[in-house]
Amino acid sequence: MDQLAGVPSQAGARTGEVAFDRKAPGLTGIVVKGFLLSLITFSIYRFWYITNLRRYFWSRTVVAGSPAEYLGNGKELFLGFLVALAILVPIYIVLFVIGLLSPVLAALAAPISFIGLFVLGQYALFRGRRYRASRTRWRGIRLGQDGSGFAYAGLASLWWLATFASLGLAFPFMRAALERYRIDHTLIGQSRMRSTATGRSILMPWMIFYIVALLPILLSVAALLAATGFDIPSDLLIQDPASENSKFIFNPAYEDSPLVSYASAVGIAASVSIPLALLLIPYYRARETRAFFNAASLGEARLASSLKARQFYFPYLVYMLAVIGFIIVLGIIAALLLPLIATDGENAGIQAFVIASSVLLYLGAILGTNVLYVRIITVRLWHAVATTMQIENLPALEAVLASTRAPASGLNEGLADALDVGGALEIGF
Template identity: 30%
Template sequence: MTTSSPDISPPPLPEEGLDVWFVGNRSALFWLALKSGFWTVLSLGFYRFWMKTRLRRWYWSAIRPGGHPLEYVGDPWEKLLGFFIAVVILTFYIGIVNLLLMFVSFSLFQNSVVGYFGSFIGVIPIWFYAQYRARRYVLARTRWRGVRFGLEAGAWGYAWRALVHWLITICSLGVLWPRMTFWLEKYKTDRTFFGSAKLVQGGRWIMLYRATVPFLVALLLTVGLVCWLVWLDPLIPDSATPFEDIVNGFDDPEAFGYAIFGWQGIWRLLLLAPAGLGLIYGAVHYRFVSKRILADHKFSAGVQMRSNLNGLRISVIYVLGSIIAYSILVIGIFAIVAVAFGLLGSGVFLEAQLGTAEPLAGLPRWLSIGTVAIFYLGMFLFWGVLHHVFVTYPLMRHMAVTLSLLNVVGLTQISQRARDEFAEAEGFSEALDLGAAI
């Protein structure tokens, strides 16, 4: 008697498009981030590779195109070994290059400024290289309906293109920023695969200019405000104390207060706050709305994407979430200073000659220092947790539920692709501190 093997093929695709669901729970994410962050602190940072893996698996499983969850199959051991490999390579590269640059700097210019500047410039190509490699690793370890994503090799090609586009953008004073955004994204998208299907980035770079409108409006209003305060109706009239004298008089609060009373319409400085918020909103709006425009022009054979991302909502999420997270960070810093004063005494900050008494001097010094260190690490741990809960989570949820596949006929023709092997995984990204929380 023969037994038939169970059918393990994925369920059939509908003829119409697919919506993307997001089923993650915010409280579950909070406890996952808190627990994994706690172990990261106890392990002095080594557990962060496992923390990142667990968080990615949670986020990926919460995103479900057509009801089928994404899968993240990355291995934390890959990340750890890749980090060590990247550190060894970067140590050798940066050490040799810095030595040569410092030798040339002192030999030709008799100072180290040129050497430090050259060292910074020399790291920039590796920074772009690490960005591309990190994206390639994440895609290679992501699956949907059992089919792997992938990204072709081309990290150094991306690095030199990024350098050229940044140089053009800087020379244009930022006017050609959409051009850089489009061509760098096109380079990555045109090398991206889902199984045997190759993605294509369509459209033209000029289409991204409509995403810059809020930023341009905020920039023009800010420039107009500065012109008003400095030239049209000067905040500091000629009869007032010169600005240089005001700066030099900071040590005398009474003289400084008397000087600023000579300014005209000092209340106008309050207008700089909404101007700054407008610039922040415009920058966030461009960052995410440009992704929506680019997503609408991504396609493959028989597959078409559509994004309904709301620029205003995404900006509010980003700004308010960041304010909450960074407010906790600032409060934590003040709390650490207070604990340090209580455990170690003010002599740590105000010189031991003052002879101030230490309130908790009975504790061993190593225990006091250890307690302050734990508070310090715990503060950044809690900040990271809140950043996940109030920034990353709502952003990913909104981007997921506003994305859909209009045409899925081509998905039936896709076959599996070979597994991409990585020697250093995301090591360069981690070593250069480019690794995000997920």
């Protein structure tokens, strides 16, 4: 689901509730089946797994008493992925050949490919959202998205350049600008949504994140660059000769120079700021989600979100505790297997049993964390976003006419999947 909020409400206009069943019966079976079939089909089944997840979450999201529908299918995603690979593989081959033929261009191959794939990734994100919108229906009304993927990619690229040039200060304005483009090109039936999202609405939570999580690292790196004349020695860090592992230490040749102190400051800043950044990400995401919901509208209908940051923190806390408990259980099982290895390591039957058990434990650990993630984090975040929203002026929404727009191609999301920039589920619109 996306965002629908924005304009002042009419007095006495009816409101609609958004509901989602957090118990999610049957979801574990979908995750287990999807994991196992993806495993034995070398990940091919994941397109059908993603489709099943979307159908589940869409159908249990009840908007004003009516559930949403997801109309996509796994075959569309798979074929779109294959077509996208047919486009991307020749690009990789050309870049590789250019690097072999010209040593001068070889040095440029990496940055050229990074920039090209970044722009292509932004294009794929927009087109993937178009596919999901065109495969979503509510009360017989199909959603859609128009607009240019190339225009969105260009806009996103320019905003990212501005964000890097401003050392991250332009980030909230970039997010708001891209949100406005997406929402302004979102169609529900024949009606167009609008967004009044602004960077100022999320500037305060971003500045909290920026000052605590990013600024110390930026300042320490700037000090290091200034101390080295913007030419950091390539051998400032060397492998520890006393250690067999890949452990790096500061080069003793620079021991008496201020470089070691500045580099140590970068390490200390990073060791403090990175954990703080991980703690503040849910806070920023919750505030941004609420602000963007409250900035979108469909004519006179809009969403009013009361989402709180704590509703984004609690799922991660529960997930962390659940994973710790799951690891303890696996550790106990592994400890029970150790005596078998120690007592009769020459017995072929016992060795085969231990190997099979180890493989099953490994697969069980991956499957278990996947199940926990979907059931705890995805379900709870989806529930938090859905149930904290209300549709204001519901009659205006009910007056929307069904669209005759043709559905988008599966290639739209296939490219996003091939570039690994599209997610199975998006929390939010």
